[in-house]
């Protein structure tokens with residue numbers, strides 16, 4: 001007993017399958033302008049026929065061609081017709097006017113799923129013109145005629161020439177070819193095996209310009225390193241017509257290309273010779289024979305026109321066959337440098353590219369990185385390819401683990417920016433010191449010059465070349481400070497870890513500003529308390545000798561302010 005349970009309703013072509021023993025009955029309505037053909041697979045001896053109901057009678061055969069856009073009942077007298085029959089869905093597209101632009105639509109995905117489906121589009125334009133196929137992104141790629149596509153959707157393009165059909169090539173989805181132009185008349189075939197859902201990717205058909213050859217392809221090469229293969233029409237058996245084939249390659253900026261002829265089988269020329277004409281983006285052009293070296297390491301877009309000779313077409317004399325490869329790679333040479341942080345305790349570096357449009361390629365120890373991080377205590381080999389300095393940002397962080405105090409204050413060194421490797425091609429954009437405490441002690445910050453600190457306030461801003469931001473490491477900023485003659489802050493005491501960040505204000509590169517920016521020390525835990533009982537985190541010790549009516553500080557957190565009268 002054969003089972004006859006299958007999908008019932010499918011788009012414009014209606015397919016119905018009824019449960020009848022040892023048979024399949026389906027109802028098919030071809031789209032208008034479409035021909036549906038059931039035909040027996042070659043070499044299939046299986047005893048099964050396709051029958052069409054015509055009133056009370058039935059005509060049975062090994063194939064059935066439906067052309068009318070009306071429902072027809074089709075019966076197969078076996079339970080698995082997909083094992084015996086293929087279905088072809090053919091559409092003719094005449095695109096003979098200049099404003100013709102037709103989207104060649106794939107029918108919906110599950111139609112005729114149980115059959116191997118061959119979709120064919122027969123295309124025609126005015127004589128002497130080309131028909132143009134535009135493939136939506138991500139384009140298509142050419143495969144060897146013997147290969148098949150990983151997604152089981154194989155496209156074939158055929159040109160109908162006076163001398164007979166020429167197989168332009170087999171193609172898979174997802175590739176670098178965005179457009180193919182073919183002389184005058186031809187066919188696009190898409191074959192999908194049975195059981196595979198059709199994955200729709202419609203292409204556009206239009207009439208192109210006057211023909212210059214049998215085929216022309218537009219290829220958009222991605223960022224390198226990348227390489228891709230192409231094959232001439234009738235690859236392997238050979239192409240005999242005295243025609244041109246052209247490939248136009250668009251490269252990404254900052255890329256070079258190399259063309260290699262992987263396999264070349266020459267035709268037997270009766271007149272003329274086979275020639276390869278190259279024209280480069282910079283308008284230079286040259287011609288080489290296919291047996292000569294092809295262009296290597298050239299820059300920019302280019303096109304290759306292969307002109308066949310008038311080849312002798314007799315049995316056992318092959319025609320022209322060429323398989324060539326185009327490789328693209330970056331045109332620039334990387335800038336190399338080494339950063340050694342092993343002698344600067346706690347110092348780490350970060351380099352970022354701030355321009356996502358740029359072709360900058362950075363790598364750390366030969367591994368490509370979006371963002372370079374050189375951890376403290378390491379040595380790293382860096383490489384920069386086509387990275388404009390103004391797009392890069394270098395930030396450095398130095399972690400200082402402060403000693404613990406018993407009761408006596410400890411005065412640490414001044415904060416200065418260490419000398420970074422001068423071979424590093426990036427201006428220093430930000431430098432941060434992270435003062436880390438092991439216990440509950442307090443960080444004291446003072447002006448390094450023996451003067452006082454001033455907090456940058458709206459009515460009296462710091463007027464320095466850099467800005468100096470002091471923050472608690474849990475995130476809250478205490479404020480921007482500078483050393484100033486009229487400063488009033490003798491000392492800032494902060495409980496817990498502190499970060500101090502220097503960024504340029506009027507200069508471009510911090511590495512020219514060594515400092516010292518601040519002096520720091522460690523003292524025992526702050527003991528002051530709010531009225532609520534919560535401990536103070538910040539104490540400002542102000543020098544009251546000069547200030548009268550001078551604004552001193554603005555803090556986002558409650559702080560304890562102590563006047564030091566001298």
Ligand SMILES: *[C@@H]1O[C@H](CO)[C@@H](O)[C@H](O)[C@H]1NC(C)=O
Nearest residue numbers: 022047048049060061077078
């Ligand atoms: C199907 O029909 C054809 C023609 O009517 C007949 O020759 C064949 O034996 C039938 N096959 C089966 C399996 O019934």
Ligand SMILES: *[C@@H]1O[C@H](CO)[C@@H](O)[C@H](O)[C@H]1NC(C)=O
Nearest residue numbers: 138141150151173174175222
């Ligand atoms: C398309 O091709 C590229 C490169 O060959 C591959 O990396 C990518 O995964 C492919 N995408 C799909 C959807 O197959």
Ligand SMILES: *[C@@H]1O[C@H](CO)[C@@H](O)[C@H](O)[C@H]1NC(C)=O
Nearest residue numbers: 138151173174197199200201
């Ligand atoms: C259909 O093709 C697209 C693009 O190639 C892919 O992303 C998608 O996964 C495919 N879907 C199926 C069902 O194969």
Ligand SMILES: *[C@@H]1O[C@H](CO)[C@@H](O)[C@H](O)[C@H]1NC(C)=O
Nearest residue numbers: 256297298299330331332333
């Ligand atoms: C890329 O091509 C240009 C011009 O032909 C050449 O000057 C440059 O050296 C090439 N780049 C590489 C990486 O070879």
Ligand SMILES: *[C@@H]1O[C@H](CO)[C@@H](O)[C@H](O)[C@H]1NC(C)=O
Nearest residue numbers: 436437438439440495496497
């Ligand atoms: C300071 O930072 C270190 C390391 O992140 C941490 O272990 C320590 O507890 C912090 N100290 C305070 C007082 O928050």
